[in-house]
Amino acid sequence: MAHSAGQLHIGLLGCGTIGSGVFHLIRKNAAGLADAAGREMVLARILVKELEEPRPFPVDRTRMTTDQSEVLDDEEIDIYIELMGGIDPALSYALKVLGRGKPLVTANKELIARHGRELMEAAAAGGTVIRFEAAVGGGIPLIRPMEESLGGDNVEKIMGIVNGTTNYVLTRMSAEGITYEKALSEAQKLGYAEADPTADVSAGDAASKMAILCSIAFKAGFTADQVYREGIQKVSPDDIENARELGYAVKLLAIAERDGGGVSARVHPTMVPLDHPLASITGNFNAIFVMGESVGDLMFYGQGAGSLPTATAILGDVVDISRNPGKQAAARRSYWSKPGEVKPIEDVETRFYTVLRVVDRPGVLAKIAGVFGDNSVSLESVVQKGIGDSAQIVLITHKVVERNFQSALKGLKELEVVLEIPSVIRVESGRE
Numbered sequence: 001m002a003h004s005a006g007q008l009h010i011g012l013l014g015c016g017t018i019g020s021g022v023f024h025l026i027r028k029n030a031a032g033l034a035d036a037a038g039r040e041m042v043l044a045r046i047l048v049k050e051l052e053e054p055r056p057f058p059v060d061r062t063r064m065t066t067d068q069s070e071v072l073d074d075e076e077i078d079i080y081i082e083l084m085g086g087i088d089p090a091l092s093y094a095l096k097v098l099g100r101g102k103p104l105v106t107a108n109k110e111l112i113a114r115h116g117r118e119l120m121e122a123a124a125a126g127g128t129v130i131r132f133e134a135a136v137g138g139g140i141p142l143i144r145p146m147e148e149s150l151g152g153d154n155v156e157k158i159m160g161i162v163n164g165t166t167n168y169v170l171t172r173m174s175a176e177g178i179t180y181e182k183a184l185s186e187a188q189k190l191g192y193a194e195a196d197p198t199a200d201v202s203a204g205d206a207a208s209k210m211a212i213l214c215s216i217a218f219k220a221g222f223t224a225d226q227v228y229r230e231g232i233q234k235v236s237p238d239d240i241e242n243a244r245e246l247g248y249a250v251k252l253l254a255i256a257e258r259d260g261g262g263v264s265a266r267v268h269p270t271m272v273p274l275d276h277p278l279a280s281i282t283g284n285f286n287a288i289f290v291m292g293e294s295v296g297d298l299m300f301y302g303q304g305a306g307s308l309p310t311a312t313a314i315l316g317d318v319v320d321i322s323r324n325p326g327k328q329a330a331a332r333r334s335y336w337s338k339p340g341e342v343k344p345i346e347d348v349e350t351r352f353y354t355v356l357r358v359v360d361r362p363g364v365l366a367k368i369a370g371v372f373g374d375n376s377v378s379l380e381s382v383v384q385k386g387i388g389d390s391a392q393i394v395l396i397t398h399k400v401v402e403r404n405f406q407s408a409l410k411g412l413k414e415l416e417v418v419l420e421i422p423s424v425i426r427v428e429s430g431r432e
């Protein structure tokens, strides 16, 4: 396609949910985008797998091809947007265009969380830039504020809801008292959860996002496999009810903080106080709390996924690249080459909610308290509920090193008065 000086030619790699949203917005908001970017945006070439595949938004078929070289080698393209997802072939295509000195915008969290270092180095070597605002928090401006607006501060802690599917499931469990399985199947029917929800419910998606946020906040290359993760599959309606009685909501939180010389990074179901802003984030929304040494507390909130919110973030990156070409040289992110160091989960200190099903007879509580005491675990609250021959003890510990808590759990399981330990959930006040 012939190129005029006032145009920005875009090569789109992938045109599914997000890619067709990008096409739609470029068409719908053409004048505003041209104003913001300083050039008319033209979707010059679009790479797909199947030409006949139905698209969520109508797309001009004449620009589409299934031949990657027609897009990747097109000299007239100024900037690439990768929206295929996955690693192969997204990684090799990304490395190729960066190697040719072309800027790349992507929403691919897996790619950045697993191959960030390679990609940042390829961008620097090519004298160009890679941007990925849409990879964390969908439409929420988060990466650029953290990189630029907070450039003069030190981030101390990040705590957020970065997966809309699991937040939807937990919200429904909380509102209706329904099981995890029922809430998940409802989310699937409404299109809020994929047919294979594993990446969401087992916290893999959130761990990738956490790795990206850690890299930016703590200025080193963190990868998804360094982030400790636990999914929401074991959270029960009883846990949600107990949490409410104790003044908490159960959320899948991604938490990272400077901890001594290192960084702790984890994603797991977490009880947060009902008056904490994250407790009120319902449905499929995302919210990320960032605590800076100087700026204090910030919260970013909005649609963490979906075609048009995510496409908006993509186009924001394109606008930024177009209007600030000089910034590309500065935004090298050389720190990504330094491997990030994560504190093992066993050394992390947190509070725990635990439910014990025990034999209902005198002296049981003393035995349990003894095991906790032997492992230096002190208890903040203990509530006992009788249920027939057995009783349920719901307790919350004070802050304790994970290793000690796990050792106490092991000791409890060996007591003949403890029948079962159905639940263990970490507790955050948000101010620790």
Ligand SMILES: NC(=O)c1ccc[n+]([C@@H]2O[C@H](COP(=O)([O-])OP(=O)(O)OC[C@H]3O[C@@H](n4cnc5c(N)ncnc54)[C@H](OP(=O)(O)O)[C@@H]3O)[C@@H](O)[C@H]2O)c1
Pocket: 013, 014, 015, 016, 017, 018, 019, 047, 048, 049, 050, 051, 053, 082, 083, 084, 085, 086, 088, 089, 107, 108, 109, 110, 134, 135, 138, 304, 305, 306, 307, 310
């Ligand atoms: N969906 C969301 O809400 C959301 C939010 C934030 C970030 N993201 C990220 O955005 C990216 C895209 O997600 P999506 O939901 O738009 O995915 P999608 O609907 O599955 O679309 C993927 C597109 O890539 C094309 N494609 C896949 N493999 C290809 C290959 N080998 N060669 C050529 N084209 C190929 C597909 O072609 P065909 O159409 O011909 O099959 C399709 O157009 C992912 O990295 C995802 O993690 C998604």
